[in-house]
Amino acid sequence: MNAGIVSYGAYIPKYRIKVDEIARVWGDDANSLKSGLMVHEKSVPDFDEDTATIAVEAARYAVKRSDINAQRLGAVYTGSESHPYAVKPTSTIVAEAVGATPVMTAADYEFACKAGTAAIQTCMGLVQSGMIDLGMAIGADVAQGAPGDALEYTAAAGGVAFIIGSKESEFVAIIEDTYSFTTDTPDFWRREGMPYPEHGGRFTGEPGYFKHVTHAAKGLLSKMGTKPEDYNYAVFHQPNGKFPSRAASLLGFTKEQIKPGLVVPKLGNTYSGSCMMGIAATLDQAKSGDKIFATAFGSGAGADAFSITVTDKIDEIRNKAPTVMELLSNPIYVDYATYAKHKGKIRLA
Amino acid sequence: MRDVAIIGVKTTRFGENWDVSLRDIITEAGVGALEDAGVAGEEIDSIIVGNMSGGQFIEQEHIGALIADYAGLAKELHVPATRVEAACASGGLALRQGIHSVASGLEDIVVAAGVEKMTDISSSSASTALAAAADREWEGIMGATFPGLYAMIARLHMHKYGTTSEQLAEVAVKNHANGVNNPIAQYRNKISVDDVLNSIMVADPLHIFDCSPITDGAAAVILAPADIAHKYTDTPIYVKATSQASDTIALHDRRDITTLDATVEASKRAFKMAKLTPGDIDLVEVHDCFTIAEICAIEDLGFVKKGDGGKFTEEGNTSIGGKIPVNTSGGLKACGHPVGATGIKQAVEVVEQLRGDAGKRQVDGAEVGMTHNVGGSGATAVVHIFSRNR
């Protein structure tokens, strides 16, 4: 029995800050940053938005897009590295706000930027085993980056919810298989009680991102006996524009394959939402029969690869909730002071 | 039912009175009113005191007993003392309860008082305490403040009736002009329309000068059966009507956001009880917690057609010497608004006017006066009518 995507929903706050504006504050060279990172602007949450509100908005769009009876959801898992509470689940807030409670299970996930895809895999297992009817997997973050740190240029806000089921008639996309590659690699972390993450600088690259992404991707291709050219689209975790582009080329995927899902230049890195946002953006324009190869990466470190085939049901539901491109359009640009106010970087009392 | 008269009055100085506490000011008001009436402590049958929130403002409940104690009426005389509460209408409510008691024949001499000590906490904490007069669970939780609620009334009043910010400002200008001549007023300075319009915005369209201040103060009146009032005073002021009405606690549930139906109903009941009409009233103290509240009050009490309050005020009709002098005391805006005391202070002002004792702010030939006290954004309204003639 296959697991599949029954619906999906994305949410991106309407505010943006340009890399130029952040660079102005820290005296950095904006042009070299933009070409180096391939990121031009990033999303900024409103002062009253956090991971829970973003997860709820994405989850509500997912429920709306396929007109799901939320009581069918047997599980809600929210992956994030910016859960509003250290202890107390975001997922119960989401479950209550979409009307999925009370006969269901819920938990929060954390695996840096791949906590959301770990939630997808959990839901796949639960629906395929028959333990639940439908499961909701969310990746959402109001990503943290210390003021002045390189991360600040990309740490963005957004979230994506997938509803995973096992009834083929309901699939908008079949998840044919998934493959994970995990080691203990401390390339990026945030200690308990600390507001901002620390990272290993260039150590996050080869031993972190590239090693895990390529191993997971190659593992899945080999397990399934498929090749990069069998896929119409490819999506990789996108902490910036450079990493996924290089990963694609290392694996033999083309620029054209990754283009629809490469949302980072206008969005920034939504951490747990990053790869899932790329999948959502790809689903927004994929046609029936299109095949999507996706690999998420989470520091710490691991990668989850997925092989997805779109069904003809996609056309029925695509426009029943905002597409990623619609969510990215008509942003309101803010200056650094407003950004700092929205992000709670200005402390009152 | 017996007719009731007011035989003694006293209001303390209103303002930021750092050097005195609640028990000091309420005792000062009570003693002053008793002296004004020539009543001995032994004659007092009971005390009714209006106090919105001793609990929040000074973390003191059991205000009635505290007052009886510090007035020297507890330890030997054991005079009963009762606190009543209806937010900013607590004072009006205390007066009404006192009138009930005397009118019923159960008690003869009753002290009806009001007190609030608001400056012992920060102004933001005081604002939070006041916000408890609105619906905490469905207004307060959304970030509603009292100026915010009245600002929403003002915005819609402007939208529906063309009321202007300048007209609202005229209320404050007039009340400050009256406050100049009131020795107990918190603000005794004249202001201009420009002063109001240039003052900082609190809740658009209300500026800080559209808002009544945070005030310490107390007031008391002595009630007696009309039949024996002349034993105490040559000029008893008779209670012609007491009325009270309720409306929804939350502004959003009202029939019409720009009309305080509780005021409309309390006014109708009072005029019916007194067998009078708005044309018979020589002056009125209304609940101008915000400038828009005075505009709504004169409309809802029946002095001017709904929607015309702004224009009516702008034309000077509510000034001393105008068609219907409103808030000769300076109102809540200039005299100050110690919430529990306001309803009693309004009665004291009307009594002084009807006695002819109001000095430079005297309304010539005043025979009949009215008070209008509101709780919250209009969930409670208390109206009284007083007359020199029984």
Added chain:
Amino acid sequence: MMSVPRFWRKQVARYNLIGTHCANCGAYYYPPRNMCPKCRREGKLENFKFSGKGEVLTYTVIHTAAEGFEKQTPYVLAIVKLEEGPSLTSQIVADPKDMSIGMKVRPVFRKLGESGERGMIYYGTKFIPE
């Protein structure tokens, strides 16, 4: 802000705009009520989920905030009339310059506030321009 049980008691109503409908007279209520003010003891109240479509009846822009809302100024507070009839008080997430009486709004899920850094975070419904 409010104590945890006091907020939690009506949390679902706040999250999902669930009020009440009187099966006797047909009136709708939000916030929810336990007694129909029209029918009183004859009323038959049942839960009702509002569509969330509404229009601004009146509004203000708050510059001097209530305690706990200081970080949010200036914020727009409005009375929103829901299409089913009742009105409620909520914030409108919009530029004050874009506000007008009669504008159409729809609900969003937002943080209402929090009890300091250590306390509970309160979530609920605000509105945005349609």
